């Protein structure tokens with residue numbers, strides 16, 4: 286049915302695998318940004334400072350309800366018009382990082398809300414500082430229930446990296462398009478892209494599930510919260 | 513040691529404490545009894561600074577708890593003052609509120625290390641002594657999820673004591689427990705009471721226990737103290753009609 290050419294597929298595979306490294310790098314950096322900035326977004330909404338809370342919440346809402354590809358274009362092409370010139374990589378990482386930070390902040394928020402009120406009161410009764418309360422007591426408990434959501438977005442950010450090809454970040458999709466247009470053959474490169482994505486996404490999803498169990502165990506917590 | 517001066521607490525239109533006056537002397541053991549909703553928990557929570565005060569002043573060791581003296585005026589206290597004052601008070605909760613991701617020992621070491629800046633060694637020493645005192649020497653490395661309710665509550669008592677508070681608050685600390693483990697928790701409190709080196713405020717529904725260990729019992733009704741006195745007087749010869757009704761209802765039920 287298709288005229289699949291194995292020799293062509295093997296010929297382009299190394300080039301695609303190289304590009305995969307960039308994809309992994311982009312997903313890794315983007316996710317790193319999202320993890321940290323997402324936590325900042327989540328905590329900023331809990332400072333008790335009304336204007337800050339509202340501003341951050343509106344930003345998060347705005348980012349969540351507009352398409353990622355638009356945000357990538359925006360950072361890359363509109364930035365220079367207001368004097369901010371960014372390389373494709375930098376612009377791409379900022380856009381995808383902030384995009385997923387918004388989603389992760391909601392995951393964190395859910396996790397934080399999940400921690401019983403009594404835990405906060407115990408911290409206060411023991412006179413723990415706000416920083417110790419968050420980082421020693423609350424966040425460790427908010428983490429395990431957040432891991433499935435965090436894992437979904439790890440796979441999500443990885444699957445969204447092809448959008449970076451619109452500003453010519455040399456990731457896997459970009460390489461496949463280039464290979465295809467050089468050889469006028471698209472079947473093999475795109476199929477390989479799909480296979481490579483699948484080969485990475487599936488184990489990642491399993492790994493996340495395993496990781497959640499491991500974190501719960503090493504924090505000494507069973508499936509459910511105690512009080 | 514603790515003084516409530518005309519303390520009022522409202523939740524919206526609901527006045528929960530109505531110009532409450534209450535004095536607790538150093539090392540005195542005061543039990544608070546009364547019907548549900550009469551404001552017993554609120555008294556403890558305000559003393560622990562878990563609730564804000566609407567009117568009046570609470571003094572701990574002569575110093576206003578949530579206010580600062582500026583000239584002749586009392587102004588709302590800043591965080592530094594609150595933290596300073598809070599260190600005088602420890603609280604044990606109905607639902608324990610242990611940190612589930614930490615072992616019994618870690619639960620008792622956390623605040624001494626982080627807040628009192630004890631060395632790990634000192635904190636470990638102090639924590640294991642206290643856990644031993646509450647009868648849990650063999651459980652120090654267990655997480656709360658592996659402990660029974662009675663054991664968890666004893667860890668919670670040790671955790672509060674590790675901060676060396678001057679005043680300890682107990683809010684119905686046996687209400688969430690199975691009947692067969694209530695005794696082991698009461699024994700720990702009994703032992704603390706026997707040492708008479710700690711001011712204790714205890715909200716309880718255990719009338720027999722209150723009568724046994726208290727120096728004084730306060731009967732709360734509708735946000736105020738309707739009657740107070742020595743245990744023998746309050747339980748044996750209550751003067752207030754409401755106290756009598758409450759006691760007979762509780763004793764009938766129990």
Ligand SMILES: Nc1ncnc2c1ncn2[C@@H]1O[C@H](COP(=O)(O)OP(=O)(O)OP(=O)(O)O)[C@@H](O)[C@H]1O
Pocket residue numbers: 523526528546547548549550551552553554555
């Ligand atoms: N956060 C809150 N918001 C609104 N109302 C509250 C709040 N906390 C307590 N109340 C109300 O304040 C009143 C006194 O509550 P409190 O918990 O002090 O009662 P209590 O004497 O401890 O009762 P119980 O024996 O049931 O524990 C109750 O009517 C309660 O509904």
Ligand SMILES: [Mg+2]
Pocket residue numbers: 552553554684715
């Ligand atoms: Mg109560």
